[in-house]
Structure formats: C-alpha cells, structure tokens
Amino acid sequence: MGALDARKIADELQVVVGALVRRQRAVSPLHDLNLSQVSILKRLDREGPHTVADLARLDRITHQSVTVSVSRLVDRGLVRREPDAGDGRRKLLVVTAAGRKLLAERRDAGHEHLTEAIAERFTPAEQASLSESLTLLRRLID
Structure with missing residues (x-):
C-alpha cells in the first residue's frame, strides 16, 4: 500500500473518529x-x-x-x-464524588448508545471485523 493510500485512510479515519466522538458527546448528558x-x-x-x-x-x-x-x-x-x-x-x-458520578453517567450513556448501535447496525460477521480492526487502531496509539 502506497503513501497515497495511507493518506486517504488517515483522512477518512480522522473524519470517522471525529464524527463518532461528536455523536458520543451528543448522547451523553451534559449537565x-x-x-x-x-x-x-x-x-x-x-x-x-x-x-x-x-x-x-x-x-x-x-x-x-x-x-x-x-x-x-x-x-x-x-x-x-x-x-x-x-x-x-x-x-x-x-x-469530588459528585464529579466522578457525573463522569460515570456520561460514560455509561455513551457506552450504552455505542453498544446498541453496534448490535443493531452490524451483523455478527461485521462485529467480528470491527473487533479485529480495534487491534490495528490500538497500534496507532502505542
């Protein structure tokens, strides 16, 4: 795979990750x-x-x-x-304990939303593929 392909992947990854983060923020209670x-x-x-x-x-x-x-x-x-x-x-x-509680509520709301979206929108084979791709994504942050 050439540098041009890597650039396209990087561009698309930024767009997708950014959109996913914004969606997670939108479903999390802001308080x-x-x-x-x-x-x-x-x-x-x-x-x-x-x-x-x-x-x-x-x-x-x-x-x-x-x-x-x-x-x-x-x-x-x-x-x-x-x-x-x-x-x-x-x-x-x-x-404080209240601050930790608020963060937990935000995490739980985002996690629940993401779990439901994965379960509803992806077939079992697609879920397995997504799981495998997480290993690759982790290598980007190591």
Whole structure:
C-alpha cells in the first residue's frame, strides 16, 4: 500500500473518529457543562490532582480560561480545592464524588448508545471485523 493510500485512510479515519466522538458527546448528558469543563474534570479524574497552572499548561489554554472553568466546577461541587502538602501556597484541584458520578453517567450513556448501535447496525460477521480492526487502531496509539 502506497503513501497515497495511507493518506486517504488517515483522512477518512480522522473524519470517522471525529464524527463518532461528536455523536458520543451528543448522547451523553451534559449537565450544563462546556467541553473545557468536561475536559478538566476528565483529566483530574484520570490523572489525579493538578493545579490551575498545570491544567493550563497541559491543555495549552490560558490560565484565566482554566480559572473560570474550575470556578464553575467548584461552585457545582464537582471539584474541590485542597492545600498542596508539599507547598502550602499552592492549591490542588481534586474531583469530588459528585464529579466522578457525573463522569460515570456520561460514560455509561455513551457506552450504552455505542453498544446498541453496534448490535443493531452490524451483523455478527461485521462485529467480528470491527473487533479485529480495534487491534490495528490500538497500534496507532502505542
């Protein structure tokens, strides 16, 4: 397979993955959160406590934007600020139980929708083919 074919596959893969992500977001309950807030919440849940400065650097957005998003998450009880044991001047952001619950609801809604779509739209043979292609897709991220 040549470079031209690889380019076409890459283009189509970006389109399909992007559309799939947008569809998953659409079926997940938003609970009045914007994408920046959801991204922050997911990162804190996945990676553990961070400072506002850490989040701004990691997501390549302004400190001010992160501060606004974090303030809304704190006001809603989804994130709390805790003193950093190593540096009392810093505050670490930690996901609360309510924040984890909201993320679980979003994951469950998206997972359920995707499971139903696979079961309803693909034959057993197509499901097996899709499963096999996941192995290849994983190699792209390793």
